[in-house]
Amino acid sequence: MPRVETVSAEVMAEHSLPPIVKQRMEKSVQNIADQLLSGNDINAVHAKQAEKERLIRDVFDKVLVGYTVKRVRIVPQSECKVVVELIPWSDTIKTVKVNTVVEGMPPRVEKLARRDVSGIDTVFASTLTGLPIAAADWTNGVLKHSVESYMAEHLPEFRADFELQADEKASVSLVIYPRLPVVRTIDLAMRSDTVPNFTLLNHRELMQEKVNDLVGVPVAFVKRHSKELADEYAKELDSLADFKALAMQTKVKIAASERLQVMSRSDTTRYRLRLIGWQDIGHDDNNLHKQNDNLQFRFHAGQMLSQQDELFLLVKLMPQYMNWGWECGYDRLLHQGMHGQIRYDMKRHNFILAAAKDLTKRVTMRYEYRLADNLSEAGLGYKLHDFLSIEYVFDSEQNWLRLIGNF
Numbered sequence: 001m002p003r004v005e006t007v008s009a010e011v012m013a014e015h016s017l018p019p020i021v022k023q024r025m026e027k028s029v030q031n032i033a034d035q036l037l038s039g040n041d042i043n044a045v046h047a048k049q050a051e052k053e054r055l056i057r058d059v060f061d062k063v064l065v066g067y068t069v070k071r072v073r074i075v076p077q078s079e080c081k082v083v084v085e086l087i088p089w090s091d092t093i094k095t096v097k098v099n100t101v102v103e104g105m106p107p108r109v110e111k112l113a114r115r116d117v118s119g120i121d122t123v124f125a126s127t128l129t130g131l132p133i134a135a136a137d138w139t140n141g142v143l144k145h146s147v148e149s150y151m152a153e154h155l156p157e158f159r160a161d162f163e164l165q166a167d168e169k170a171s172v173s174l175v176i177y178p179r180l181p182v183v184r185t186i187d188l189a190m191r192s193d194t195v196p197n198f199t200l201l202n203h204r205e206l207m208q209e210k211v212n213d214l215v216g217v218p219v220a221f222v223k224r225h226s227k228e229l230a231d232e233y234a235k236e237l238d239s240l241a242d243f244k245a246l247a248m249q250t251k252v253k254i255a256a257s258e259r260l261q262v263m264s265r266s267d268t269t270r271y272r273l274r275l276i277g278w279q280d281i282g283h284d285d286n287n288l289h290k291q292n293d294n295l296q297f298r299f300h301a302g303q304m305l306s307q308q309d310e311l312f313l314l315v316k317l318m319p320q321y322m323n324w325g326w327e328c329g330y331d332r333l334l335h336q337g338m339h340g341q342i343r344y345d346m347k348r349h350n351f352i353l354a355a356a357k358d359l360t361k362r363v364t365m366r367y368e369y370r371l372a373d374n375l376s377e378a379g380l381g382y383k384l385h386d387f388l389s390i391e392y393v394f395d396s397e398q399n400w401l402r403l404i405g406n407f
Contacts, residue, residue, distance in 0.1 A: 011026045159179055278295075311329075363380070379393040
C-alpha cells in the first residue's frame with residue numbers, strides 16, 4: 001500500500017506574519033506533522049484526517065501565542081502537505097526602536113563598531129513589525145539567531161545581547177561587548193628620516209595616549225580596521241601646529257596582536273633636518289687626520305627645491321677640542337636610492353664630491369673625494385636599527401670602523 005514518504009508544512013495568515021517568523025512556524029509544524037504522518041498508510045491518513053487535523057490545531061493553538069489557528073488542512077499523499085491558516089490577534093507591533101550600547105569601548109572604536117552594525121535595526125524591524133504583541137516572547141529564539149547571524153557577518157569580533165519591550169511602539173536595548181582575545185599592551189615607536197628623532201619626543205605622550213585607546217579592543221577588530229585607525233592617528237598628528245609648519249606627512253602602521261605594535265613615521269617633503277654623531281675606531285693620526293676628529297657631531301639643514309634637488313648647510317662639531325666646521329652643498333637624487341652631491345668646505349675653501357647608494361633597506365655604500373686633500377674615501381654601512389649604524393671606512397692611507405648614532 002502507498003505510504004507517506006515526506007511531509008511539508010505551509011503556514012499562512014492574511015497579515016501580521018513576518019517571513020522569518022513564518023519560516024520558524026513552518027519548521028515547528030513540519031516536525032510535529034512528520035511524527036504523526038510519516039510512514040503511515042495514505043488510506044489510513046484519509047480515514048483519520050479530521051482527527052489528525054484537530055490534534056495539530058489543538059497543539060499549535062496553545063503554542064502559537066498571539067495567533068488563533070483558524071484551520072488545519074492535511075493533503076494525504078506520498079509527499080504529504082499540511083496547511084495551517086492563522087488569525088493574528090489584533091494588538092500588533094507598529095514600530096521598533098533600537099537603542100545600541102557598545103560596552104567598554106573608547107569613542108574612536110565605538111564609532112567604527114556602530115558603523116559596522118548600522119543596519120542591525122532592520123533585523124528587529126523585519127522580524128517584529130506587524131507581529132502580534134503577545135507573540136513577541138515566542139519569537140525570542142528567532143531574533144537571537146538573526147542577531148547572531150548579522151553580528152557574524154558585520155561585527156564578528158563582538159557579541160550582542162538584547163532585551164525586548166513589546167508594545168505597539170516596541171523598544172529594544174542592544175548591548176554589544178568584545179570577544180577575546182583583546183589588546184593587552186601597546187608598543188609605540190615614532191621615527192623620522194627627515195627631522196631629528198628627538199624632536200618627536202614632544203608628541204610621544206600625546207600619541208601614546210591616543211593609541212592606548214586600543215587596550216581592551218578585540219585583536220581581530222583592530223586588524224580589520226588597522227588602515228582606518230592608522231590614517232586617523234596620522235591625520236591627528238599632521239594637524240599639530242609644528243607638524244603643519246614643517247609640512248610633515250605621517251604614516252602609521254599597526255601590527256595587530258595582544259601586544260600591539262604601532263610604528264609612526266613622520267617626514268617632510270619641504271626640508272631635511274638631521275643630527276648625527278659618530279665615533280671612529282682604529283682611525284689613526286696622519287698628515288690628513290687627527291684623532292681628536294674621531295668623535296664628531298653633524299647637523300644637516302636642507303631646503304628641498306624639488307623632489308630630487310636639495311640645497312643644504314652642514315655644520316660639524318668636534319667636541320674634544322671644540323672645533324667647528326661648516327659646508328654648504330647641493331644634493332641630487334639621480335635614481336631611486338642613489339644620490340650625487342657636491343659640497344663646499346667654507347673653512348678650507350675647496351670642494352668635496354660625493355655619492356651614495358642604498359643597496360638594501362639596511363646596507364648603504366658611499367664615496368667622497370676631497371679636493372683639498374686630494375683624497376678618496378669610501379664606506380660600506382649597515383643600519384642596525386633606526387638609531388644606530390655601523391660603517392667600514394677606508395681610504396688610500398688606512399681603514400677603520402665607524403659607529404654612527406642618528407638622533
